[in-house]
Amino acid sequence: MTDKIESFVMHCGEMGSRWGFNRTVGQMYGLLVISKEPLSAVQISEALNISRGNVSMGIKELQSWRLVQVQHKPKDRKEYYSPAGSIWEMAIRVFEERRKREVDPTLSLLRDNLLNEPANEEEQYAQVKMHEIHELLETITHWASELQSMSPDKLNTLMKLGAGVSKVIDIKDKLLKSN
Amino acid sequence: MTDKIESFVMHCGEMGSRWGFNRTVGQMYGLLVISKEPLSAVQISEALNISRGNVSMGIKELQSWRLVQVQHKPKDRKEYYSPAGSIWEMAIRVFEERRKREVDPTLSLLRDNLLNEPANEEEQYAQVKMHEIHELLETITHWASELQSMSPDKLNTLMKLGAGVSKVIDIKDKLLKSN
DNA sequence: TTAAACTTTCAGAAAATACTGAAACCTCAG
DNA sequence: CTGAGGTTTCAGTATTTTCTGAAAGTTTAA
CATH class of the missing domain: 1.10.10.10 (Winged helix-like DNA-binding domain superfamily/Winged helix DNA-binding domain)
Structure with a gap:
């Protein structure tokens, strides 16, 4: 070596x-x-x-x-x-596996905990927080899996676009409104 | 408790x-x-x-x-x-800090290594790989920092759009072409 | 200045994690 | 079958990481 x-x-x-x-x-x-x-x-x-x-x-x-x-x-x-697989696939896999290990267990714990009614004010507050975290993690994991389903090519375009997406989305909104 | x-x-x-x-x-x-x-x-x-x-x-x-x-x-x-900060900010910060700890040192090592000419075929191959990894990590970190600069609101719209972005981008491309 | 009320540090102990190497296990050519 | 050539397992050991608690440091009210 x-x-x-x-x-x-x-x-x-x-x-x-x-x-x-x-x-x-x-x-x-x-x-x-x-x-x-x-x-x-x-x-x-x-x-x-x-x-x-x-x-x-x-x-x-x-x-x-x-x-x-x-x-x-x-x-x-x-x-x-x-x-x-390619370097690209390697990255995707590490992401995916980490999500499984780092996020999924938390999501399932939060889901379980949110099923029960809060028993007192302390729990009331805790549940609000857990709910926020749950929502955020759901949004992110859902988004991540959507991204993963895109072709590497498309994803690359998207990433290269950077914060520019924001403008593209604005344009879309305008088009929708004018219809 | x-x-x-x-x-x-x-x-x-x-x-x-x-x-x-x-x-x-x-x-x-x-x-x-x-x-x-x-x-x-x-x-x-x-x-x-x-x-x-x-x-x-x-x-x-x-x-x-x-x-x-x-x-x-x-x-x-x-x-x-x-x-x-909010739950949202917490997520951003964890992301950011992890990037600093997990990706940045690797990027700098790769940059250094890529400065030298490969001395033999073995190194030649190694450099090609390192180059691929470097490029991928650069693209991802650049993209991540762009996303972080967007307002939480915009980011939320983007994430909710999911794989739909791809369609929006297609539309943009068409518009550009027809001009 | 002093000392009470607090926080930080860090050497050594405890706990967790990773590594070795020998034994058990597999598989297949003869 | 059998044993040569390979892989896996796992008890015990080594290494790394984390935690404790006492001592040192800091701040402030009087």
Whole structure:
């Protein structure tokens, strides 16, 4: 591994925990992303100086994020791993999985809590707040899933448009009104 | 604390680490959000059964996320804490801070790495990948900051529009062409 | 100035998390 | 079958993170 590649891989490790997994898993993913060829478990464990068992657990974790792909070479029983999908898909998946882990459980707790009538003033206030949070999270997750259903191409146009969308929406409103 | 409130606070604790801080900090923030009145450090430590020192550290952490506000009561030297801003602002801030912690360092590493010429084929491939990632992250962060500059109201319209934006953009394109 | 009432800090203890490596497990060619 | 070549599991260990509580620091009323 050259210095430049190593610095990238180590950085992925340091960021790993912030992105939702741990250091080693981050390194593993970084390594797979910048390696042209798929890597075997042993190659990964040697490149990163970690145990074979750890690689196995890491791969499992990455699979739960739908971020790696298993491949086989002819005449070779080993499994070879490579990143699943394009950089773009990778981003979408991380987003999606994080939503599942970070937002969905909260939404369901809030839904449950909002079913009961508040028993006193304290709970009354709490419910108002929970309701606000619930509404916000619903709006955001709904929007996110709509965005995800758009083609990468459309999404790109939209993002490049930036705050300009606002103007486009204004135009739409005017058109609707004048009809 | 009633059961319902406690379940919310404990949930915030469990989610805490997924949202970027730790259990106690999560609980503290949950508690502050659903409490009508600002709370003193001692009240927090009693409500959550944690040490006074831990509260101090937690508040510091929440302040670094710009999520709490300090208040004072007349004739009282204690500090009282309450959530800073509306639920909406809270979401914006968490987003913003996470971007700073999770994306910005990566962008700067990638920028640095992309300045050097690749020394061999391996690095050549690595750079292509890093370039892709860099471009994607740039587009997304740029877009995110544009969105943040929009008024909550406009943003709400936009989000409610959902995948419908795509149609609106198509209409705009047609209008431009016909001119 | 002083001291009471508070907040912050931080070394060490406790708890949580991640890693290793050996054993168990799978799979398939012979 | 069987054993070679591979993967997974998991108990125990190492590392990292978090929490405590006592000491140090700060502020202000008198």
